[in-house]
Amino acid sequence: MKKNPFLISGYISPDYFCDRENETETVTEAVRNIRHLTIFSPRRIGKTGLIKHVFHIAKQQKYFIPVYTDILATSTLREFTECFGKSVLTTLAKNEPALRKIVKSLSSIRPKISIDPISGEPSVGFTVSNEREAAASLEIVFRYLQEQKSHFALAIDEFQQIAAYPEKHVEAVLRTHIQNTTNVSMIFSGSRKHILTGIFSTPDRPFYNSTQVMEIGKIPLDVYKAFILEKFTGNGLKIEESATDYLLELTSAHTFYVQYICNRLFSEQGKTDREAVDRMLIKIITENEAVYASYINLLTPLQFRILRAIALNNGIQNPTSSEFISSYGLGAASSVSLAVKSLTDKEFITTIDSKYVLNDLFFNSWLKYKGSYV
Ligand SMILES: Nc1ncnc2c1ncn2[C@@H]1O[C@H](COP(=O)(O)OP(=O)(O)OP(=O)(O)O)[C@@H](O)[C@H]1O
């Protein structure tokens, strides 16, 4: 069987990647001109994919040295330093002499070499035991970067995490290092718009106005349609054009959901028409039922009723409007407002095109599928 052309995680190569030509150009241009950049979008639209795509091309063209760090799993400056430091040093340790130089020059942070079990490549990390050591190690890593002749693009994905670190002055510490390191362009990326806006657009915060801001949206319908048709037919599978339109409409062309349904349809190796798309969506949401039940357990009865109302209503601009509240019997506007805030904080809902919608489109479809009988 042919390799599935629809990725649902990670990045392989431009062959598996649809469009983003303008966005790729914008990011590359910012980096090459040593401007820092903040990329945000709702979850699963393709921020990480875009960064990986730009970095893939940069590696081939040797425009700059890319370093990617995902800090989603970090909760302190100490963990950030270990995670970020490991990405930087592992990239710099690209050959034996470079590795030896790092071990010698950075002996004060006690670099540890290990072999990555998956890639078989050496990786270089270090441990940090307290906040003071974190600040000192971070300074050493940035100073070492500054000593290099190359130009670096440092991407920090899920950057909003830093706002929740308990240490004081995290933003100021990072900002100072970045300002003092003149051969790096930073790419900050994340999905929590209000947290990122707080970091980058609040006048009295260290990162105020320090980056170019880029919001990424959906891939244009006609471009995504052509990509899907080409991947199916190019691999000898039949797909009706109307089925592609229908799939893009059902998913509102939200990247992950398009990729996921296409991946599953492709793996069935059958003919794809509208019925096949419907069947597949029901199959997926039925498989996920246990997960949705556990989501519901995390909600108060009112939060759940609001979530279901938003799903049934296909999103809502103003959830405290009397029309919405009375149509779905939600009670007092003040309680609805509090519940909406809580649902947003828990990332069950988000705003896209100034409408509140569910973050998980398959959960949304399941709630609609079940109607009011959940
Ligand atoms: N341009 C693209 N063409 C094809 N697939 C893509 C494209 N961009 C992203 N994808 C795929 O869509 C899925 C979601 O993308 P990605 O993880 O980049 O989103 P994200 O915005 O970083 O999400 P999150 O906010 O959850 O981190 C992934 O499986 C990825 O492989």
Ligand SMILES: [Mg+2]
């Ligand atoms: Mg991501």
